[in-house]
Amino acid sequence: MSPQSLIAAALAVPLAGAVLIALAGRWPNLREGVTLVTAGSLMFCVWSLLPEVFAGGRPALVVGEMMPGFAIAFTVEPLGMLFAALASLLWIVNSVYSIGYMRGNRESRQTRFYACFAIALAATMGVAFAGNLLTLFLCYEVLTVSTYPLVAHKGDAATVRSARVYLGILIGASIGLFLPAILWTYTVAGTLDFVPGGILEGHIAGPAVGFLLALFVFGIAKSAVMPVHRWLPAAMVAPTPVSALLHAVAVVKAGVFTLTKVVLYVFGIDFLDAQPSAEWLAPLAAFTILAASAVALAQTNLKRMLAYSTISQLSYIVMAAAVLKPLSEVGASIHMVSHAFGKITLFFAAGAIYVASKKTELHQLHGIGRRMPWTMAAFTIGALSMIGVPPTAGFVSKWYILGGSLQAGNLVAVFTIIGSTVLNAAYFLPIVYRAWWRTEESPPAREHGEAPWPMVVALTGTALLTLAFFLYNQPVIDLESQLVGRVK
Amino acid sequence: MNLEPHLPALQVVVPLLTAPLVVLLRDARLAWWAALAASAMNFAVAVAITGQVLDGAVVRYDMGGWAAPLGIELRVDALSTILLLVVSGASTLALLGGRASLLEQVGEARQPLFMAAWLLALAGLVGILVSGDAFNIFVFMEISSLATYILVAGGPDRRALPATFKYLVAGTVGATFYLIGVGMVFMMTGTLNIADMELRLATVGDTNIVYVAAGFITIGLALKAAIFPLHAWMPNAYTWAPHVVTAFIAACATKVALYVLLRMDFFVFQKNLVDHELQFAFVLMPLAAMGILFGSIAAVFEPNLKRILAFSSLAQIGYILLGASLVTVAGFNASVLHLFNHALAKGALFLAVVCLGLRYRHLDLADLQGAGRHMPWTLTAFALAGLSLIGVPGTAGFVSKWALIIAALERGALGVALVVLIVVSSLLAVVYVARIVERLWFGEPPGENPAVSEAPWPTLAVTWLAVGANFWFGLNASLPGELAQRAGEAFLRHLP
Numbered sequence: 012m013s014p015q016s017l018i019a020a021a022l023a024v025p026l027a028g029a030v031l032i033a034l035a036g037r038w039p040n041l042r043e044g045v046t047l048v049t050a051g052s053l054m055f056c057v058w059s060l061l062p063e064v065f066a067g068g069r070p071a072l073v074v075g076e077m078m079p080g081f082a083i084a085f086t087v088e089p090l091g092m093l094f095a096a097l098a099s100l101l102w103i104v105n106s107v108y109s110i111g112y113m114r115g116n117r118e119s120r121q122t123r124f125y126a127c128f129a130i131a132l133a134a135t136m137g138v139a140f141a142g143n144l145l146t147l148f149l150c151y152e153v154l155t156v157s158t159y160p161l162v163a164h165k166g167d168a169a170t171v172r173s174a175r176v177y178l179g180i181l182i183g184a185s186i187g188l189f190l191p192a193i194l195w196t197y198t199v200a201g202t203l204d205f206v207p208g209g210i211l212e213g214h215i216a217g218p219a220v221g222f223l224l225a226l227f228v229f230g231i232a233k234s235a236v237m238p239v240h241r242w243l244p245a246a247m248v249a250p251t252p253v254s255a256l257l258h259a260v261a262v263v264k265a266g267v268f269t270l271t272k273v274v275l276y277v278f279g280i281d282f283l284d285a286q287p288s289a290e291w292l293a294p295l296a297a298f299t300i301l302a303a304s305a306v307a308l309a310q311t312n313l314k315r316m317l318a319y320s321t322i323s324q325l326s327y328i329v330m331a332a333a334v335l336k337p338l339s340e341v342g343a344s345i346h347m348v349s350h351a352f353g354k355i356t357l358f359f360a361a362g363a364i365y366v367a368s369k370k371t372e373l374h375q376l377h378g379i380g381r382r383m384p385w386t387m388a389a390f391t392i393g394a395l396s397m398i399g400v401p402p403t404a405g406f407v408s409k410w411y412i413l414g415g416s417l418q419a420g421n422l423v424a425v426f427t428i429i430g431s432t433v434l435n436a437a438y439f440l441p442i443v444y445r446a447w448w449r450t451e452e453s454p455p456a457r458e459h460g461e462a463p464w465p466m467v468v469a470l471t472g473t474a475l476l477t478l479a480f481f482l483y484n485q486p487v488i489d490l491e492s493q494l495v496g497r498v499k
Numbered sequence: 500m501n502l503e504p505h506l507p508a509l510q511v512v513v514p515l516l517t518a519p520l521v522v523l524l525r526d527a528r529l530a531w532w533a534a535l536a537a538s539a540m541n542f543a544v545a546v547a548i549t550g551q552v553l554d555g556a557v558v559r560y561d562m563g564g565w566a567a568p569l570g571i572e573l574r575v576d577a578l579s580t581i582l583l584l585v586v587s588g589a590s591t592l593a594l595l596g597g598r599a600s601l602l603e604q605v606g607e608a609r610q611p612l613f614m615a616a617w618l619l620a621l622a623g624l625v626g627i628l629v630s631g632d633a634f635n636i637f638v639f640m641e642i643s644s645l646a647t648y649i650l651v652a653g654g655p656d657r658r659a660l661p662a663t664f665k666y667l668v669a670g671t672v673g674a675t676f677y678l679i680g681v682g683m684v685f686m687m688t689g690t691l692n693i694a695d696m697e698l699r700l701a702t703v704g705d706t707n708i709v710y711v712a713a714g715f716i717t718i719g720l721a722l723k724a725a726i727f728p729l730h731a732w733m734p735n736a737y738t739w740a741p742h743v744v745t746a747f748i749a750a751c752a753t754k755v756a757l758y759v760l761l762r763m764d765f766f767v768f769q770k771n772l773v774d775h776e777l778q779f780a781f782v783l784m785p786l787a788a789m790g791i792l793f794g795s796i797a798a799v800f801e802p803n804l805k806r807i808l809a810f811s812s813l814a815q816i817g818y819i820l821l822g823a824s825l826v827t828v829a830g831f832n833a834s835v836l837h838l839f840n841h842a843l844a845k846g847a848l849f850l851a852v853v854c855l856g857l858r859y860r861h862l863d864l865a866d867l868q869g870a871g872r873h874m875p876w877t878l879t880a881f882a883l884a885g886l887s888l889i890g891v892p893g894t895a896g897f898v899s900k901w902a903l904i905i906a907a908l909e910r911g912a913l914g915v916a917l918v919v920l921i922v923v924s925s926l927l928a929v930v931y932v933a934r935i936v937e938r939l940w941f942g943e944p945p946g947e948n949p950a951v952s953e954a955p956w957p958t959l960a961v962t963w964l965a966v967g968a969n970f971w972f973g974l975n976a977s978l979p980g981e982l983a984q985r986a987g988e989a990f991l992r993h994l995p
Contacts, residue, residue, distance in 0.1 A: 074974075075974060075975050076975065076976075076977065077898060077973070077974060077975070077976060078898055078901065078902065078976050078980055079977075079980060079984075081901075083974060145892070148892050149892035149893045152891050152892050152893070153893065156886065156891065163940075163941065166940075166941050171937060171941045174937075175933070175937065178933060179929075179933075182929050183926055183929065186889075186890075186922060186925050186926060186929065187922055187926055190922070191918065191922060194901075194904055194905070194908065194918070197905070198905070198908050
């Protein structure tokens with residue numbers, strides 16, 4: 012297949028999958044089969060694009076014109092390629108896990124769940140491959156809307172309230188801030204295309220640059236920079252597979268991805284580096300990292316703690332992008348991958364614990380490692396990756412971000428990384444300790460062992476990916492180095 | 500016989516002549532088929548005319564072979580074409596999907612008469628659009644208004660009667676004001692032909708009587724178009740009319756009045772009246788802004804589904820007026836685009852209401868709680884059309900809002916304020932749409948739990964067709980975009 016048809020397929024396959032899932036709703040086995048086949052075909056399509064992009068190609072596809080001068084266009088560049096490859100890979104693992112979780116938990120309305128999931132993945136692919144800001148915005152909004160039913164899945168009053176916070180913040184920020192930022196960009200630059208090196212240089216100057224950047228940063232609320240982070244803990248009412256793939260990988264990474272892309276292709280790092288009015292972003296991200304870690308320390312609910320950990324880890328990426336040095340930009344893109352592997356493992360483990368034992372609080376986890384050794388082993392690996400201990404993925408990306416920060420001489424960033432590493436250790440290690448070395452305070456209401464096998468397979472798989480990425484990451488680094496090579 | 504030159508006349512003649520035939524049919528089923536056939540033919544003719552207009556023509560037709568300005572001229576340009584598509588399309592879709600609902604709400608016995616009124620309303624609306632003559636516009640306006648009063652009053656709910664009365668009084672005052680204005684212009688120029696009027700006004704443009712005439716015409720039409728604060732008739736008329744009628748008139752009645760307003764103000768007065776643009780800057784633009792805010796806020800607090808949508812229409816009319824009152828080509832373009840796109844969104848939403856109305860007697864949100872569990876397809880369609888109303892990218896509503904914002908930004912600091920207004924009102928739209936969707940999906944059904952099933956498939960299919968159109972024209976706006984651009988070019992020629 013030509014690269015153009017591969018891009019089209021990457022967008023169309025999950026959408027077609029959603030329709031087929033809706034039609035197959037009455038036969039659960041067939042429906043789940045459709046999900047797996049769709050996920051497999053999507054990964055095939057996306058990964059088939061890799062060789063071309065490695066070779067320096069930038070395949071593009073113009074779907075049509077929304078209005079004269081505003082095309083719906085897709086271009087595959089290294090950052091988007093990485094994001095799409097990552098999301099499509101993890102969707103397969105997550106689908107296996109979902110089957111175990113949704114059936115093990117006897118959830119209702121599973122057809123809607125799988126169908127919305129597929130639409131969300133299509134939107135993710137659209138965000139990853141978008142060739143201009145307008146297309147990106149379109150897919151970004153589809154992603155928000157399609158995940159709303161997933162967050163509100165349970166349908167009781169508390170869940171609906173949380174879902175309202177989720178939708179309110181994401182849509183409100185995107186229409187109230189992101190869209191005006193896009194309009195402003197268009198009126199000054201006359202184009203919305205992503206161009207290596209940026210489109211704004213020479214069109215805007217002075218404090219306006221910092222203000223425009225602020226509209227982008229807070230408008231792209233999916234990247235959860237404080238104070239627009241509240242939707243992420245609210246989203247934790249969703250079933251765990253949603254939290255795992257969407258609120259640790261697809262949705263939140265769509266946020267930081269969009270932000271990184273805006274920094275690289277709309278502002279351009281050299282232009283932004285020369286603007287004193289834009290210097291606030293790295294300190295703000297640093298504050299978010301530390302504050303979210305501190306809040307995570309105070310959480311008693313496992314999923315909420317993971318959510319705050321995600322907020323802090325996302326701001327690593329934002330800070331790395333905002334440091335504006337080649338090494339840190341590479342670090343930002345690698346951290347998307349390493350955090351994804353680690354965090355999805357942690358969420359998988361949290362969901363497995365819930366399905367097997369119905370436990371959700373941290374203090375309930377004494378001695379659970381003996382009952383669920385596979386799950387907790389994977390959890391431990393994920394936790395180490397969050398802290399950034401070798402031999403896990405988290406070490407690799409932190410290495411690059413630290414390198415970039417030193418390159419820039421940005422001491423705030425350096426000390427933030429050190430400080431947050433300590434905090435991360437402070438909230439993850441006690442859980443690991445309790446799970447393995449403490450004994451259960453009282454026997455559980457119901458004897459249990461591991462969660463259903465599809466879940467265990469999935470979380471073991473992602474834990475192995477976390478380890479493997481430490482040993483074998485050269486292709487990713489090569490790919491992302493193209494990014495700065497071209498930008499420079 | 501070659502029909503092509505007669506297309507503009509056919510637009511009016513087909514529904515006008517079918518109407519009495521329908522009365523004679525006496526059978527509800529046949530009457531519906533006949534009305535549908537006439538309406539569909541109108542749509543087909545509108546499509547044919549669109550083809551001609553896209554080729555660059557202004558389609559002219561002299562009634563009875565008498566040349567303008569003495570004879571009656573029919574004249575279809577891009578601006579009228581886009582609304583011809585809206586009016587005939589809305590009528591056709593509403594009839595196609597509304598059979599079950601009409602039988603239930605209007606009853607079998609009155610169906611033929613009701614269908615005849617429907618066709619007269621259609622003929623009147625289309626007549627206004629093709630007419631090149633200010634007095635004929637008045638005649639067709641009366642035909643459509645009288646027929647629309649019958650349609651609005653035709654529902655089973657007796658609250659429709661006071662609503663109709665209010666509508667009738669407001670509509671008659673509006674039409675009379677318009678007629679007074681046209682009479683004064685006729686007195687000064689001796690012509691009723693719109694194109695001729697513009698030429699002849701050049702010599703008498705700054706006489707007081709012409710200013711007074713322009714004032715009468717603008718206010719009369721503002722009343723008919725439900726421009727804030729002259730909208731008082733509109734929410735109740737929309738709410739208590741039979742659901743199918745709401746789907747039809749909400750998509751077109753006020754828009755056609757707006758069309759006449761744009762036609763008279765821009766194509767007749769703009770070139771001739773000194774300082775005419777002050778009317779837009781100091782009167783219509785503030786009214787549009789207030790209408791946008793008031794309509795959106797009222798929609799947030801309304802308890803009744805149809806009233807929410809009616810107040811949202813008030814805000815959307817504000818957008819259309821706002822674009823035009825910028826008095827720039829880009830603003831006029833955006834206005835015309837929004838005429839089309841809002842009709843798509845509101846039409847689809849009211850068709851979803853038709854679906855709900857078939858299963859629920861009362862359409863307060865409290866009564867409809869939990870409807871999504873029984874009617875998932877209807878509610879999904881409603882939610883998607885709601886996205887278009889909000890203006891989420893990928894939908895038709897986004898295209899025109901985008902165009903409107905770009906047009907506003909040409910105006911510097913004022914433009915930035917207008918953008919803030921549009922963004923705030925879009926966020927309010929998020930609130931009122933989300934409020935409906937949330938309560939209808941997740942709310943607990945009230946008291947007794949009726950065994951409600953999904954709406955019948957023909958209604959549902961038409962609703963989804965309209966929803967699909969919202970997405971089609973959201974991703975590929977070339978047809979309305981092209982027509983709006985041509986309308987903008989024509990507009991440019993009438994600037995002083």
